[in-house]
Amino acid sequence: MRPSRSHLSLTGPFCYTMLHKVSRSFALVIQQLDTDLRNAVCIFYLVLRALDTVEDDTSIPTEVKVPILLAFHSHVYDRDWHFACGTNDYKVLMDQFHLVSTAFLELGKGYQKAIEDITQKMGAGMAKFICKEVETIDDYDEYCHYVAGLVGLGLSKLFYASGKEDMAAEDLSNSMGLFLQKANIIRDYLEDINEIPKSRMFWPREIWSKYVNKLEDLKYEENSVKAVECLNDMVTNALTHAEDCFKYISALKNPAIFRFCAIPQVMAIGTLALCYNNIEVFRGVVKMRRGLTAKVIDRTNKMSDVYGAFYDFSCMLKSKINKNDPNATKTLSRINAIQKTCIDSGVLNRRLEILHNPKWAKLQFNHDCPTFHYTGHHFLVSLRQPINKLVIGGILELLSVSMGEAYVLIEVAFLCLYAVFLLDSVYPIF
Ligand code: D9A
Numbered sequence: 001m002r003p004s005r006s007h008l009s010l011t012g013p014f015c016y017t018m019l020h021k022v023s024r025s026f027a028l029v030i031q032q033l034d035t036d037l038r039n040a041v042c043i044f045y046l047v048l049r050a051l052d053t054v055e056d057d058t059s060i061p062t063e064v065k066v067p068i069l070l071a072f073h074s075h076v077y078d079r080d081w082h083f084a085c086g087t088n089d090y091k092v093l094m095d096q097f098h099l100v101s102t103a104f105l106e107l108g109k110g111y112q113k114a115i116e117d118i119t120q121k122m123g124a125g126m127a128k129f130i131c132k133e134v135e136t137i138d139d140y141d142e143y144c145h146y147v148a149g150l151v152g153l154g155l156s157k158l159f160y161a162s163g164k165e166d167m168a169a170e171d172l173s174n175s176m177g178l179f180l181q182k183a184n185i186i187r188d189y190l191e192d193i194n195e196i197p198k199s200r201m202f203w204p205r206e207i208w209s210k211y212v213n214k215l216e217d218l219k220y221e222e223n224s225v226k227a228v229e230c231l232n233d234m235v236t237n238a239l240t241h242a243e244d245c246f247k248y249i250s251a252l253k254n255p256a257i258f259r260f261c262a263i264p265q266v267m268a269i270g271t272l273a274l275c276y277n278n279i280e281v282f283r284g285v286v287k288m289r290r291g292l293t294a295k296v297i298d299r300t301n302k303m304s305d306v307y308g309a310f311y312d313f314s315c316m317l318k319s320k321i322n323k324n325d326p327n328a329t330k331t332l333s334r335i336n337a338i339q340k341t342c343i344d345s346g347v348l349n350r351r352l353e354i355l356h357n358p359k360w361a362k363l364q365f366n367h368d369c370p371t372f373h374y375t376g377h378h379f380l381v382s383l384r385q386p387i388n389k390l391v392i393g394g395i396l397e398l399l400s401v402s403m404g405e406a407y408v409l410i411e412v413a414f415l416c417l418y419a420v421f422l423l424d425s426v427y428p429i430f
Contacts, residue, residue: 037257079101134205
């Protein structure tokens with residue numbers, strides 16, 4: 001193995017500063033990798049962002065853009081190559097691209113080859129889709145393969161080149177990218193459709209045409225019912241990749257690589273759970289709250305954390321399924337499959353015991369409210385929400401109280417929870 005260097009000479013600071021600017025929380029997760037691999041992933045990330053910037057810039061004519069996309073893998077070897085495009089931070093990235101190339105050339109040959117190979121395939125894929133709409137679900141999977149599945153594959157190659165992991169199966173690496181990308185495409189509907197100049201859309205016609213005549217009709221209030229049905233169809237489609245992600249993540253050996261891979265996937269299932277049946281996707285920004293994001297980053301360390309998080313988020317999604325939804329049965333069966341995998345892993349026994357303990361079966365409040373809320377006199381708690389049942393059941397179990405005492409304790413417990421909730425919205429890190 002090559003000796004590890006703590007910094008890439010000269011260009012290192014630029015690359016890490018750039019990484020922070022373009023990726024926020026993801027930069028924190030990259031920073032936890034070991035030096036050698038961290039540098040390779042950072043450069044890979046910036047090369048991909050630069051390629052994306054070219055693809056996204058609608059002011060570049062197709063006949064200029066296509067050759068750049070096709071030859072991008074050779075530009076990374078050329079310190080003198082330069083192409084001005086993009087805006088804001090992305091413009092800086094393009095203007096200073098020679099610093100990325102310089103850092104790239106300092107990487108080990110194995111890393112360089114992996115990055116080159118993926119950049120070539122992705123550039124060719126993007127070029128293919130420049131003038132092609134995403135019509136069928138197969139097109140959707142193909143496009144997502146180029147822009148995200150290949151990233152998964154490239155990372156698997158970098159992990160392998162670092163000597164820390166075995167080579168992962170291609171289809172599993174692909175699914176890692178598809179699951180993330182589909183969650184983003186769903187979440188970013190409004191942002192993408194409102195973009196000026198008009199950006200391309202990635203919701204496949206085969207799905208949305210079942211609900212509306214034009215993709216932008218989904219954002220109009222009169223189509224709310226159809227819009228949510230379409231959204232749920234998209235979420236149901238994305239759920240198919242979850243199980244490959246379990247397989248991929250559970251095969252990882254290095255703890256830092258594990259966290260690096262697992263955190264974005266947990267965020268993705270969280271995003272899907274949040275978006276499911278949620279009209280806000282067509283009205284404004286739907287994002288996981290900062291506090292929740294911080295918790296995911298802090299608490300995703302082992303495979304049991306991943307199964308636990310997927311189980312919790314899929315319970316949340318399941319509780320939102322409306323039986324009148326045209327895809328309700330399909331969604332339910334995919335959620336059940338995910339939950340079965342989590343349960344069969346055998347690591348959730350403790351929480352399942354509490355959740356399904358018949359002793360607490362009577363603790364049912366008959367209304368569908370948010371997780372909990374304060375009416376002025378009482379805390380209303382939705383025990384339909386498995387997470388509440390888990391929390392309350394856990395506390396009661398711990399204190400080994402009777403049913404009679406339970407209700408008093410719930411009031412007290414929720415007073416505390418409410419305080420934590422308020423604190424969390426002011427200081428998300430706590
Ligand atoms: C990733 Cl090198 C991405 N994409 C992500 C981020 O995670 C994946 C882009 C470049 C790289 C890696 C990722 C992470 C770990 C393992 C992976 C993997 O595969 C084995 O990629 C598949 O989203 C972008 C694509 C989905 C297109 C691949 C996570 C990320 N999160 C954002 C959050 C957000 O809201 O976009 O970038 C962030 O933290 O800023």
